[in-house]
Amino acid sequence: MAPILQVKNLQYIYSMGTPFQHTALEDVSFQLERGEFVGIIGHTGSGKSTMIQHLNGLLRPTAGQVLLDGQDIWSDKKLTRQSRFRVGLVFQYPEYQLFEETVYKDISFGPKNMGLDDKEIDRRVRQAAEFVGLTQKQLEVSPFDLSGGQKRRVAIAGVIAMEPEVLILDEPTAGLDPEGREEILANIQTYRQAKNATIMMVSHSMSDVARLTDRLLVMNKSHLAMDGTPGQVFARAKELVEMGLSIPDVTKVFLRLQEMGVDVPAVYTIDQAVAALKQLKGRV
Amino acid sequence: MLKDITLGQYFPGESVVHRLDPRTKLLFLIVYIVALFTASSWISYGVVFLFLATAIAISRIPLKSIVRGMKPLMMILIFTAILNLFFTGGDTVLAKFWVITITKEGLFRAIFMVLRILLLITCTFLLTYTTSPISLTDGLESLLSPLKKIRVPVHELAMMMCIALRFVPTLIEETDKIMCAQKARGADFESGNIFHRVKALVPILVPLFISSFRRADELATAMECRCYHGGEGRTKMKLLRYKRRDYLAFLAAILLLTGVIVLVNFGL
Known part of the structure; x- marks a missing residue:
């Protein structure tokens, strides 16, 4: 099947032609398949946030292309607008963009902009609320009366209600407590499975991306430095550390064990670690 | 983008103008504006113009950035010029067509008014370009502190x-x-x-x-x-303290103002 989103030789230069000019992206190419869960990791200022804003046409590349279903999203004005709905983007701290009187109205902002009829809007709002675990009762309260974690879920529901084929989230769990983090990550998984959607998640938590994603993109100094499975990426631990990134804690422990001469494989999730240790125990 | 809006942007620098006490610069600005509005002849305008040009040269602020800041004011300048050019009465008629007459007085007046606005804006630019907002408010607070006596906060x-x-x-x-x-x-x-x-x-x-x-x-x-x-x-x-350069600046300001007054009184 053809990839849903293709990025070709993307380049972006901020404030072109002024003394403040600087390159944020240089020659970035990759593609996303349907139903894939892709993680993006990279140091602060590596170009992650700039890159994801290109995928739904918020920023226009200074060179290169973004193809949605094989069509350049900048080839036609209508297509650019369509790409906003087909590629949903949840910004960092999205709860700061809430503005309506009720949760229901806020979630319906996106579907309304799509020009859907009332019945369809209602269906989407209620379904999106369900995906993120909001109760029917909560739909009628003001979003400003909710807790931080709940506000975040309302904001994510606001994007999910557009039923995007690609859902991009910029650090969706930043600043939440462990329970809130797990819930949001589970909500994202539920949406992905229900709609066979492609998920792209920017994260600083190596163990989260190791556990959840099928593929990892590593950004470094405006370039795409690595593109591979978590196993392939975390095998290059030394390079990651040089980029100011880290590897999952469990991988660190196992690498140290290897150094000490213990015969264990390289792992990057807790489950793999447990399996490896059980195997080791069986052998001894 | 919204980020490109400049709002009295500060250009950090090391020149004498940068290092002057903000109070000196504020008072200087007031004296300069008084001198500017007193000036009414070619020579007196020349003096205030040269004075500001020297100050800009000393401050090493690139001329380009001053010109760029001027751009949004283009409309006001053109409007002022046209109003004064066409609607000033006078004896020496230079050109006349339909209901519009351009007189020598009108022409001079248009030039003077535009020059006045230009200089007025440039001298405020010089202040905000060479003084950080923090030290500017510091200076203002210190200058206005006598008002505390009448309970102004x-x-x-x-x-x-x-x-x-x-x-x-x-x-x-x-x-x-x-x-x-x-x-x-x-x-x-x-x-x-x-x-x-x-x-x-x-x-x-x-x-x-x-x-x-x-x-x-x-x-x-x-x-x-x-x-x-x-x-x-x-x-x-950061305690504000007047230094030698500040007294020199005050001296220059007083000389400028008396000079312009004398020039105008002699009709030059």
Whole structure:
């Protein structure tokens, strides 16, 4: 099947032609398949946030292309607008963009902009609320009366209600407590499975991306430095550390064990670690 | 982009003009404006012009940035020039067509008025380009401190101004972010009639107001945590003290003003 989103030789230069000019992206190419869960990791200022804003046409590349279903999203004005709905983007701290009187109205902002009829809007709002675990009762309260974690879920529901084929989230769990983090990550998984959607998640938590994603993109100094499975990426631990990134804690422990001469494989999730240790125990 | 708006931008530098006491610069500005409005002849205008040109040269502010700051005022300048050119009565008629007469007096007046506005704006630019907002408010507070005697809350006003200036870039950045987030949900700010566009601003303004209040609240708490209790008994990290260069600057200002007054009185 053809990839849903293709990025070709993307380049972006901020404030072109002024003394403040600087390159944020240089020659970035990759593609996303349907139903894939892709993680993006990279140091602060590596170009992650700039890159994801290109995928739904918020920023226009200074060179290169973004193809949605094989069509350049900048080839036609209508297509650019369509790409906003087909590629949903949840910004960092999205709860700061809430503005309506009720949760229901806020979630319906996106579907309304799509020009859907009332019945369809209602269906989407209620379904999106369900995906993120909001109760029917909560739909009628003001979003400003909710807790931080709940506000975040309302904001994510606001994007999910557009039923995007690609859902991009910029650090969706930043600043939440462990329970809130797990819930949001589970909500994202539920949406992905229900709609066979492609998920792209920017994260600083190596163990989260190791556990959840099928593929990892590593950004470094405006370039795409690595593109591979978590196993392939975390095998290059030394390079990651040089980029100011880290590897999952469990991988660190196992690498140290290897150094000490213990015969264990390289792992990057807790489950793999447990399996490896059980195997080791069986052998001894 | 919104970020490109300049608002009395400060150009850090090491020149004498930069290092002058902000109070000196403020007082200097007032004296200069008085001199500018006293000037009424070619020679006196020449003197005030040369004076400012020298100050700019000393400050090493690139001429380009001053010209760039001038651009938004183009319309006002053109408007002033046209008004004065066409509607000043006089004896020496230079040109006449239909209902419009251009007189020699009108021509001179147009030139003088434009020159006056240009110089007025340039000298304020010079102040804001060479003085950081913080030291500017410091200077203002110090200059206005006698008003405390009649219970004007000078320190509080200066603090408010300082905070307002500090948060301008933050708010611009915040607006940019919120706009992007709403655009990602399909908000459209560019099309539709005026009512549509005003309505489209609600999703930006509401979050912006809320986050401003939140920020203000947080800032107030942070200030209180550091025992801020207003201006009374408060000492400063950077004490304002007049130095030799400040006295020299005052001398120059007085010389300029008397010079212009003398020139004008002699009809030159």
